[in-house]
Amino acid sequence: MLPEIPILRLGKVYQSLDLQLLKAVATGEAVAKVSFANDGLVKGDLRRMDEARDVLRKVPCQQLLEITAKAGEIFLNDTLPLGADGSMQSPDDYLRQLAATSGLPHTLIRMNMQRLGNIFGEVGTILQGLTRGLDVSILDRGYGEQSGVPVSFNAVTNCLGVIMPSNSPAVNALWIPAIAMKIPVIIKPGREEPWTPWRVIQAFIKAGCPPEAFSYYPTSHEGSGAIIRRAGRVMLFGDDSTVAQHTHDPRIEVHGSGRSKILIGEDKIEHWRDYLDVMIESVSANSGRSCINTSTIVVPKYADEIAKALAEALVDMRPLAANDPAARLSGFANPQFAEWISEAIDTDLETKGARDVSATVRVDERFQTRDGMHYLLPTVTRCDSFEHPLSNKEYLFPFASVVELDQASMLDQIGPSLVVTAITEDQDWITRLLECPDIDRLNVGAHPTNRVQWNQPHEGNLFEFLYRRRAIQIAV
Amino acid sequence: MITESEANDKLDAHLREMVAWHFSPETGCPFWLDWAAGQDWDPREKIQTFADINLFPHFEDEWLRDEKNERFVPKGFGNRPFNVFETGGTTGLPKQRIGWDDYKIDYEMFSDQLEDEFFPRGANWMMVGPTGPRRLRLAIEHLANHRGGSCYFVDMDPRWVKKLIGRKQIDEVERYAKHIVDQAVEILKHRDIQCLFTTPRILEAIGERTSVPGLGIKGVFCGGTTMTPQAVRFWVEEVLEGKARLVPTYGNTLMGLACSVPLDETYSVTYYAPQPRAVLRVVDSKQTDRIVAYGEYGRVELTTLTKEFFMPRFLERDEAIRREPHAPYAWDGVGDVRPFGALEKKIIEGVY
Numbered sequence: 001m002l003p004e005i006p007i008l009r010l011g012k013v014y015q016s017l018d019l020q021l022l023k024a025v026a027t028g029e030a031v032a033k034v035s036f037a038n039d040g041l042v043k044g045d046l047r048r049m050d051e052a053r054d055v056l057r058k059v060p061c062q063q064l065l066e067i068t069a070k071a072g073e074i075f076l077n078d079t080l081p082l083g084a085d086g087s088m089q090s091p092d093d094y095l096r097q098l099a100a101t102s103g104l105p106h107t108l109i110r111m112n113m114q115r116l117g118n119i120f121g122e123v124g125t126i127l128q129g130l131t132r133g134l135d136v137s138i139l140d141r142g143y144g145e146q147s148g149v150p151v152s153f154n155a156v157t158n159c160l161g162v163i164m165p166s167n168s169p170a171v172n173a174l175w176i177p178a179i180a181m182k183i184p185v186i187i188k189p190g191r192e193e194p195w196t197p198w199r200v201i202q203a204f205i206k207a208g209c210p211p212e213a214f215s216y217y218p219t220s221h222e223g224s225g226a227i228i229r230r231a232g233r234v235m236l237f238g239d240d241s242t243v244a245q246h247t248h249d250p251r252i253e254v255h256g257s258g259r260s261k262i263l264i265g266e267d268k269i270e271h272w273r274d275y276l277d278v279m280i281e282s283v284s285a286n287s288g289r290s291c292i293n294t295s296t297i298v299v300p301k302y303a304d305e306i307a308k309a310l311a312e313a314l315v316d317m318r319p320l321a322a323n324d325p326a327a328r329l330s331g332f333a334n335p336q337f338a339e340w341i342s343e344a345i346d347t348d349l350e351t352k353g354a355r356d357v358s359a360t361v362r363v364d365e366r367f368q369t370r371d372g373m374h375y376l377l378p379t380v381t382r383c384d385s386f387e388h389p390l391s392n393k394e395y396l397f398p399f400a401s402v403v404e405l406d407q408a409s410m411l412d413q414i415g416p417s418l419v420v421t422a423i424t425e426d427q428d429w430i431t432r433l434l435e436c437p438d439i440d441r442l443n444v445g446a447h448p449t450n451r452v453q454w455n456q457p458h459e460g461n462l463f464e465f466l467y468r469r470r471a472i473q474i475a476v
Numbered sequence: 477m478i479t480e481s482e483a484n485d486k487l488d489a490h491l492r493e494m495v496a497w498h499f500s501p502e503t504g505c506p507f508w509l510d511w512a513a514g515q516d517w518d519p520r521e522k523i524q525t526f527a528d529i530n531l532f533p534h535f536e537d538e539w540l541r542d543e544k545n546e547r548f549v550p551k552g553f554g555n556r557p558f559n560v561f562e563t564g565g566t567t568g569l570p571k572q573r574i575g576w577d578d579y580k581i582d583y584e585m586f587s588d589q590l591e592d593e594f595f596p597r598g599a600n601w602m603m604v605g606p607t608g609p610r611r612l613r614l615a616i617e618h619l620a621n622h623r624g625g626s627c628y629f630v631d632m633d634p635r636w637v638k639k640l641i642g643r644k645q646i647d648e649v650e651r652y653a654k655h656i657v658d659q660a661v662e663i664l665k666h667r668d669i670q671c672l673f674t675t676p677r678i679l680e681a682i683g684e685r686t687s688v689p690g691l692g693i694k695g696v697f698c699g700g701t702t703m704t705p706q707a708v709r710f711w712v713e714e715v716l717e718g719k720a721r722l723v724p725t726y727g728n729t730l731m732g733l734a735c736s737v738p739l740d741e742t743y744s745v746t747y748y749a750p751q752p753r754a755v756l757r758v759v760d761s762k763q764t765d766r767i768v769a770y771g772e773y774g775r776v777e778l779t780t781l782t783k784e785f786f787m788p789r790f791l792e793r794d795e796a797i798r799r800e801p802h803a804p805y806a807w808d809g810v811g812d813v814r815p816f817g818a819l820e821k822k823i824i825e826g827v828y
Contacts, residue, residue: 038704
């Protein structure tokens with residue numbers, strides 16, 4: 001019998017009459033039924049979020065941190081309720097189910113699972129990082145002292161709406177700390193990835209978190225729209241047009257394309273081979289599916305050599321069986337995406353000034369199928385300048401462009417970049433990098449872009465997004 | 477309840493009568509008489525049963541914009557002034573249907589289907605929806621009057637809403653909805669009103685503001701959009717709190733009003749046309765002279781057969797499941813209506 005993933009309404013299971021089949025990418029077989037929420041229901045529940053916030057507010061922050069840490073262990077190891085019909089899900093079930101609907105090979109799911117599992121235990125540190133060392137009991141009382149100064153924080157919302165993507169399970173790491181901050185979450189899972197947020201929620205509940213803290217709505221565009229328009233704070237993942245639509249709304253923290261980059265300084269470029277492994281990992285880790293994967297490498301010279309070396313290093317990254325321990329390349333959950341993306345790249349290549357370097361080192365075409373899944377082989381292009389449309393593109397597979405540009409011009413041309421790894425020891429340039437407004441996260445030195453420390457802000461500081469500091473004077 | 481066979485006989489007889497009316501030079505309208513003059517067959521001879529309706533082409537609603545209204549006046553109505561009712565028309569000249577008494581007849585028939593417990597005789601009504609140049613505005617007031625009550629109105633301009641949605645000004649849509657709900661709630665609070673006509677969206681919006689049954693509403697007659705079983709369940713259980721009756725309807729200016737049978741635990745809504753005055757069929761969208769099997773989705777086709785208006789085989793912009801007859805209706809129903817091609821529209825969500 002197929003598991004039926006229900007809706008959670010302030011922690012209460014609700015089975016919709018609108019049941020949509022979730023199918024395996026490779027076989028088309030149904031894997032689960034998913035309860036879809038009508039937007040009116042979502043709107044109605046959004047009006048009740050004060051109830052959820054009241055329940056969570058009464059649990060001491062330290063206790064919520066302990067619950068969160070425990071939830072991480074449960075997420076990794078326990079068999080948890082899956083649906084409304086008594087179905088259960090072991091960690092292996094989760095792995096197989098997610099692989100079936102996302103196209104991710106088991107190896108990558110294990111990696112993501114471990115990464116996500118570790119986040120729970122680090123939420124205390126994350127909170128310290130985001131609050132700059134605040135005594136968390138201040139969030140319980142609402143006020144206190146920090147470094148001898150009175151401080152008071154009040155939540156600016158009674159919930160955090162989260163519109164999840166389907167690309168990578170680890171992105172759930174971004175909302176997990178909200179629970180310890182006493183802010184209930186309203187989650188709209190990605191269409192092909194209802195599994196991870198559901199499992200995270202179940203782990204929290206088993207660890208002792210009040211169920212009211214969790215609302216979970218697989219829903220349509222209209223339902224997502226209701227969350228986006230009405231939740232006090234929203235974390236939203238989307239493409240460029242989505243970002244553009246919400247970029248000036250202070251309620252909404254948009255996670256769009258990362259366009260992360262590696263820049264090599266003139267002082268280090270002669271040793272570029274020493275940094276090839278950093279480039280390979282940055283481009284290909286997690287099958288290139290994250291916004292923190294490098295999509296452009298900018299160098300002052302040797303661009304042709306670097307592009308060729310990178311393309312050669314990635315040529316072995318090929319479709320393998322989903323359960324092959326050596327599998328590193330993910331299939332596409334939406335099979336058409338692979339073809340569309342490949343066609344888009346070919347169309348851009350018709351514009352002068354770019355070459356598909358990978359095409360010269362691999363035997364097969366970029367687009368591949370295996371076991372019913374659609375894949376794109378890693379692709380490295382060499383772009384003559386940032387004027388070429390491919391130079392700053394980001395795709396959902398290992399894709400990178402290599403651009404040659406003198407160091408002095410780099411920061412003027414890279415544009416908004418979520419992560420920049422700048423390989424240099426040039427202090428003047430490091431100063432300029434630190435002041436560059438286009439860079440969100442900066443790594444100085446040979447640090448892969450995909451390795452991030454979550455105790456530092458990522459596309460905004462979650463604590464400052466959910467709380468504001470107010471002045472307080474108490475005379476009693 | 478009459479049998480299916482009796483219903484078919486009644487429909488065939490009514491069809492012959494309507495064809496005789498619309499295609500006789502003494503009673504027909506210029507539009508159809510001119511059309512018939514261009515054919516090598518006489519509808520009055522050839523059209524004997526409803527199966528023969530396929531001899532007509534699909535009626536195109538563009539004709540209601542391109543032709544002058546006077547060309548649709550049956551001579552049998554003499555010089556009696558007509559009402560002009562509009563449909564669509566977000567931009568440019570809207571489509572218009574003329575009429576005299578059809579809306580009264582249609583809504584009196586509909587009234588017979590309403591339960592007095594939830595739509596009490598003598599109770600006042602409120603309509604919160606598109607008024608203006610629409611048939612609905614007169615029809616709802618007539619319905620209220622016919623049942624012994626009066627009707628209050630709050631207008632909504634759907635053309636403006638469509639423009640706002642087209643411009644993606646969703647915040648403005650919500651402000652406009654609030655403006656409508658503000659007016660409706662104010663009247664509902666201060667006047668004795670027990671029956672409501674509105675659209676599902678506005679019903680939800682009123683329900684977000686206050687308890688609909690708490691305002692004294694006992695029955696809600698709703699129409700105008702797709703009603704999925706889940707949405708209907710939500711309106712019944714949560715917006716109307718299981719206390720007031722929801723009566724979904726499917727209708728438009730061109731047809732009249734198709735009623736639904738009482739909802740069961742599936743909350744699937746099935747509509748039955750007011751046969752023989754209108755006939756709904758569910759046809760294969762690629763071969764529109766073929767009716768789909770029961771339980772299958774197909775495109776909704778409407779034929780209107782009144783003395784005021786003859787409209788054969790108009791393809792609605794909706795699709796639905798063909799459903800079996802259900803008492804008290806001895807003819808096919810259309811279930812789970814949704815916009816035509818709803819499942820084919822691609823919704824591409826961002827990947828990051």
